[in-house]
Amino acid sequence: MINRQIVLASRPSGVPTPENFKLVENPVRELEDGEILIENQVFAIDPAIRGMLDDIQDSYLPAVPIDGLIPTMVLGRVVKSRNSAFKEGDYGRGFAGWEEYSILNPSNFAIENVHVDPTVPLTAYMGALGWSGITAYIGLKKIGEMKAGDTVVMSAAAGAVGSVGGQIARLSGCRSVGIVGSPSKAELVTGTFGLDAAINYRDTGDLAAAIKAACPDGTDLYFDNVGGTILDTMLPLMSDFGRIVVCGMVANYNDQNNPIPIHNLWQVLVHRITMKGFLAYEHLDMLEEAEAQLGSWIKSGELIALENVTTGIENTPSAFINLMSGVTTGKTVVRLNESVSTL
Numbered sequence: 269m270i271n272r273q274i275v276l277a278s279r280p281s282g283v284p285t286p287e288n289f290k291l292v293e294n295p296v297r298e299l300e301d302g303e304i305l306i307e308n309q310v311f312a313i314d315p316a317i318r319g320m321l322d323d324i325q326d327s328y329l330p331a332v333p334i335d336g337l338i339p340t341m342v343l344g345r346v347v348k349s350r351n352s353a354f355k356e357g358d359y360g361r362g363f364a365g366w367e368e369y370s371i372l373n374p375s376n377f378a379i380e381n382v383h384v385d386p387t388v389p390l391t392a393y394m395g396a397l398g399w400s401g402i403t404a405y406i407g408l409k410k411i412g413e414m415k416a417g418d419t420v421v422m423s424a425a426a427g428a429v430g431s432v433g434g435q436i437a438r439l440s441g442c443r444s445v446g447i448v449g450s451p452s453k454a455e456l457v458t459g460t461f462g463l464d465a466a467i468n469y470r471d472t473g474d475l476a477a478a479i480k481a482a483c484p485d486g487t488d489l490y491f492d493n494v495g496g497t498i499l500d501t502m503l504p505l506m507s508d509f510g511r512i513v514v515c516g517m518v519a520n521y522n523d524q525n526n527p528i529p530i531h532n533l534w535q536v537l538v539h540r541i542t543m544k545g546f547l548a549y550e551h552l553d554m555l556e557e558a559e560a561q562l563g564s565w566i567k568s569g570e571l572i573a574l575e576n577v578t579t580g581i582e583n584t585p586s587a588f589i590n591l592m593s594g595v596t597t598g599k600t601v602v603r604l605n606e607s608v609s610t611l
């Protein structure tokens with residue numbers, strides 16, 4: 269059995285380019301006890317992948333070597349199993365790579381037998397019903413201790429995690445405000461996702477004043493997807509005893525050697541802020557609750573899931589390049605063939 273895979277051809281500088289990737293073919297090895305072989309259906313395309321393409325050792329994820337497989341969360345159909353928790357035909361989700369077939373074993377983090385509802389498009393299990401939605405849910409509910417009545421600000425609010433997170437805050441009885449990078453994203457956030465306000469940081473002369481106007485009582489909870497200037501601007505705007513959930517810092521990922529400086533850290537003390545980073549995969553105790561609640565909101569139409577879909581393994585680098593260019597809305601996914609159902 270031949271596996272087409274996409275590997276790292278050269279390290280990107282800034283936004284990746286097609287030359288940084290190459291398609292290779294390798295045989296699929298035999299399974300060992302406990303392992304499953306899945307035929308991939310969907311890849312989740314995540315900004316965190318960018319961090320692994322640099323030779324920087326201080327990340328929570330290891331650097332990909334040259335000629336190494338590009339890692340990603342995958343969802344696939346089980347074609348062989350030597351694990352009693354999976355049988356042929358089940359859907360396995362786990363952390364593997366940009367490849368047609370993946371071998372998952374119990375030591376893979378977040379390996380899961382996903383109970384796919386046939387009325388829900390498969391790609392949703394990589395977006396709002398996958399780790400993007402689950403991350404937003406865990407970050408807000410468990411890490412951020414969100415409660416009804418809070419004012420919640422979400423950066424990258426039109427993106428995969430942010431679009432779900434802003435809606436979770438709205439559905440939980442909070443004032444929900446999104447920060448985004450274009451007028452059309454601002455329209456999406458208030459019009460389609462129903463948030464109370466949206467701020468386009470690119471054409472707002474005074475970002476702090478715009479956030480203050482949208483959050484007149486201060487910000488109780490800031491869910492940070494971007495870091496950099498937006499995090500710096502948010503620090504003085506937090507309410508006393510406010511919480512900042514550090515989900516990611518995408519503004520730094522294309523140039524990790526030159527992180528954007530933060531000047532206002534003193535405000536953590538001034539406002540007695542709790543600032544907490546988290547990795548969603550380390551909170552599996554929340555998985556069942558998150559999946560059930562997100563599934564029910566999506567089915568009832570209360571939560572709108574958005575995605576941008578690319579088809580075919582060979583087009584995966586271009587989907588990733590688009591994501592890292594900052595132009596996408598909702599979850600970026602690659603489906604491996606046209607028969608995979610989409611939203």
Ligand SMILES: NC(=O)c1ccc[n+]([C@@H]2O[C@H](COP(=O)([O-])OP(=O)(O)OC[C@H]3O[C@@H](n4cnc5c(N)ncnc54)[C@H](OP(=O)(O)O)[C@@H]3O)[C@@H](O)[C@H]2O)c1
Nearest residue numbers: 403424427428429448449493515516517518519547548594
């Ligand atoms: N902690 C965890 O367990 C966990 C799990 C999943 C994801 N994450 C993190 O969550 C964050 C959001 O991930 P996502 O998958 O939802 O991505 P995303 O928001 O769908 O896509 C990236 C968005 O970030 C914004 N952005 C800001 N500065 C950027 C820059 N310099 N280059 C490119 N984009 C930039 C852009 O939106 P604007 O136009 O609005 O600026 C862009 O559309 C990331 O930091 C990711 O690493 C963390």
